[in-house]
Amino acid sequence: MATENTAPIDTVEQRNIATMRRIYGEIFDDGRLELIDELFDPYMVNHTAPEAHRRGTAPIKALVSMLRSAFPDGRTEFEDFAAVGDVVVGRNWYSGTHVGEFMGNAPTGRTFRFRQMHWMRFDSHGRVVEHWGLRDDVTHLQQLGILG
Secondary structure, three states, X not given: OOOOOOOOOOOHHHHHHHHHHHHHHHHXXXXXXXHHHHHEXXXXXXXXXXXXXXXXXXXHHHHHHHHHHHOOOOEEEEEEEEEXXXXXXXXXEXXXXXXXXXXOEOOOOOEEEEEEEEEEEEOOOOOEEEEEEEEOHHHHHHHHOOOX
Protein backbone atom coordinates (compact mmCIF):
# COMPACT_ATOMS: atom_id res chain seq x y z
CA MET A 1 0.00 0.00 0.00
CA ALA A 2 1.27 3.49 -0.84
CA THR A 3 2.31 5.80 1.94
CA GLU A 4 1.76 9.52 1.88
CA ASN A 5 4.43 12.08 2.57
CA THR A 6 2.84 14.70 4.82
CA ALA A 7 5.65 17.27 4.53
CA PRO A 8 4.47 20.62 3.16
CA ILE A 9 4.92 21.12 -0.57
CA ASP A 10 6.52 24.52 -1.16
CA THR A 11 7.96 24.32 -4.67
CA VAL A 12 7.02 23.07 -8.12
CA GLU A 13 9.83 20.52 -7.82
CA GLN A 14 8.44 19.16 -4.53
CA ARG A 15 4.94 18.99 -6.02
CA ASN A 16 6.21 17.07 -9.04
CA ILE A 17 8.23 14.63 -6.90
CA ALA A 18 5.12 14.02 -4.79
CA THR A 19 3.14 13.35 -7.97
CA MET A 20 5.76 10.90 -9.23
CA ARG A 21 5.59 9.06 -5.90
CA ARG A 22 1.79 8.89 -6.24
CA ILE A 23 2.00 7.56 -9.80
CA TYR A 24 4.19 4.63 -8.86
CA GLY A 25 2.78 4.04 -5.36
CA GLU A 26 -0.92 4.48 -5.99
CA ILE A 27 -1.29 3.68 -9.70
CA PHE A 28 1.40 1.10 -10.51
CA ASP A 29 1.67 -0.55 -7.06
CA ASP A 30 -1.95 -0.26 -5.86
CA GLY A 31 -3.71 -0.38 -9.25
CA ARG A 32 -5.71 2.84 -8.90
CA LEU A 33 -6.36 3.35 -12.62
CA GLU A 34 -8.81 6.20 -11.92
CA LEU A 35 -5.87 8.41 -10.92
CA ILE A 36 -4.30 8.22 -14.39
CA ASP A 37 -6.69 10.81 -15.82
CA GLU A 38 -5.93 13.11 -12.88
CA LEU A 39 -2.12 12.82 -12.92
CA PHE A 40 -1.39 12.50 -16.67
CA ASP A 41 -2.20 14.97 -19.42
CA PRO A 42 -4.57 13.27 -21.90
CA TYR A 43 -2.09 13.93 -24.72
CA MET A 44 1.03 12.83 -22.82
CA VAL A 45 3.89 11.17 -24.71
CA ASN A 46 5.66 8.08 -23.37
CA HIS A 47 8.95 8.10 -25.27
CA THR A 48 9.86 4.62 -23.95
CA ALA A 49 6.85 2.86 -25.46
CA PRO A 50 6.61 1.53 -29.03
CA GLU A 51 5.30 4.14 -31.49
CA ALA A 52 1.75 2.71 -31.53
CA HIS A 53 1.52 3.09 -27.73
CA ARG A 54 3.29 6.42 -27.15
CA ARG A 55 0.45 8.93 -26.97
CA GLY A 56 -2.34 9.42 -24.49
CA THR A 57 -3.42 7.73 -21.28
CA ALA A 58 -5.05 4.59 -22.72
CA PRO A 59 -1.67 2.83 -23.17
CA ILE A 60 -0.71 3.71 -19.57
CA LYS A 61 -3.97 2.18 -18.32
CA ALA A 62 -3.33 -0.97 -20.39
CA LEU A 63 0.26 -1.22 -19.09
CA VAL A 64 -0.78 -0.88 -15.46
CA SER A 65 -3.55 -3.46 -15.93
CA MET A 66 -1.12 -5.92 -17.53
CA LEU A 67 1.51 -5.43 -14.81
CA ARG A 68 -1.07 -5.75 -12.00
CA SER A 69 -2.34 -8.99 -13.57
CA ALA A 70 1.14 -10.48 -13.99
CA PHE A 71 2.64 -9.11 -10.75
CA PRO A 72 -0.19 -8.20 -8.33
CA ASP A 73 2.30 -7.73 -5.49
CA GLY A 74 4.55 -5.48 -7.61
CA ARG A 75 6.18 -2.71 -5.58
CA THR A 76 8.24 0.35 -6.48
CA GLU A 77 10.95 1.42 -4.04
CA PHE A 78 12.48 4.80 -4.91
CA GLU A 79 16.08 5.41 -3.86
CA ASP A 80 16.25 9.05 -4.83
CA PHE A 81 14.89 11.87 -6.94
CA ALA A 82 16.38 14.84 -8.75
CA ALA A 83 14.16 17.70 -9.86
CA VAL A 84 14.87 20.84 -11.84
CA GLY A 85 12.00 23.01 -13.01
CA ASP A 86 9.37 20.87 -14.67
CA VAL A 87 11.46 17.65 -14.86
CA VAL A 88 11.84 14.93 -12.21
CA VAL A 89 14.16 11.93 -12.42
CA GLY A 90 13.61 9.01 -10.07
CA ARG A 91 15.84 5.97 -9.50
CA ASN A 92 14.08 2.91 -8.15
CA TRP A 93 13.79 -0.84 -7.67
CA TYR A 94 10.74 -2.73 -8.92
CA SER A 95 9.98 -6.11 -7.32
CA GLY A 96 7.23 -8.69 -7.17
CA THR A 97 6.13 -12.23 -7.95
CA HIS A 98 5.21 -13.59 -11.39
CA VAL A 99 1.72 -15.07 -10.86
CA GLY A 100 -0.04 -14.09 -14.11
CA GLU A 101 0.74 -14.20 -17.82
CA PHE A 102 3.48 -11.76 -18.83
CA MET A 103 4.40 -11.04 -22.45
CA GLY A 104 2.90 -14.37 -23.51
CA ASN A 105 4.75 -16.30 -20.80
CA ALA A 106 2.89 -18.44 -18.28
CA PRO A 107 3.35 -17.61 -14.59
CA THR A 108 6.55 -18.96 -13.09
CA GLY A 109 5.89 -18.14 -9.43
CA ARG A 110 9.37 -16.61 -9.27
CA THR A 111 10.19 -13.38 -7.52
CA PHE A 112 12.16 -10.57 -9.12
CA ARG A 113 13.85 -7.29 -8.24
CA PHE A 114 15.45 -5.00 -10.80
CA ARG A 115 16.41 -1.36 -11.32
CA GLN A 116 14.52 1.31 -13.20
CA MET A 117 14.94 5.03 -13.85
CA HIS A 118 12.13 7.37 -14.86
CA TRP A 119 12.20 10.92 -16.20
CA MET A 120 8.93 12.85 -16.20
CA ARG A 121 8.14 16.33 -17.46
CA PHE A 122 5.15 18.04 -15.87
CA ASP A 123 2.85 20.82 -17.05
CA SER A 124 1.95 23.88 -14.97
CA HIS A 125 -0.96 21.93 -13.43
CA GLY A 126 1.35 19.17 -12.18
CA ARG A 127 0.31 16.55 -14.74
CA VAL A 128 2.78 14.37 -16.64
CA VAL A 129 3.20 15.45 -20.26
CA GLU A 130 6.28 13.36 -21.14
CA HIS A 131 7.93 10.21 -19.80
CA TRP A 132 11.23 8.48 -20.55
CA GLY A 133 12.25 5.29 -18.79
CA LEU A 134 15.12 2.84 -18.51
CA ARG A 135 14.58 -0.65 -17.12
CA ASP A 136 16.93 -3.56 -16.58
CA ASP A 137 14.72 -5.90 -18.60
CA VAL A 138 17.48 -8.50 -18.99
CA THR A 139 17.75 -8.98 -15.22
CA HIS A 140 13.96 -9.03 -14.90
CA LEU A 141 13.50 -11.72 -17.57
CA GLN A 142 16.44 -13.77 -16.24
CA GLN A 143 14.98 -13.75 -12.73
CA LEU A 144 11.64 -14.93 -14.13
CA GLY A 145 13.38 -17.76 -16.01
CA ILE A 146 12.15 -16.40 -19.35
CA LEU A 147 15.63 -15.45 -20.57
CA GLY A 148 18.59 -17.77 -20.06
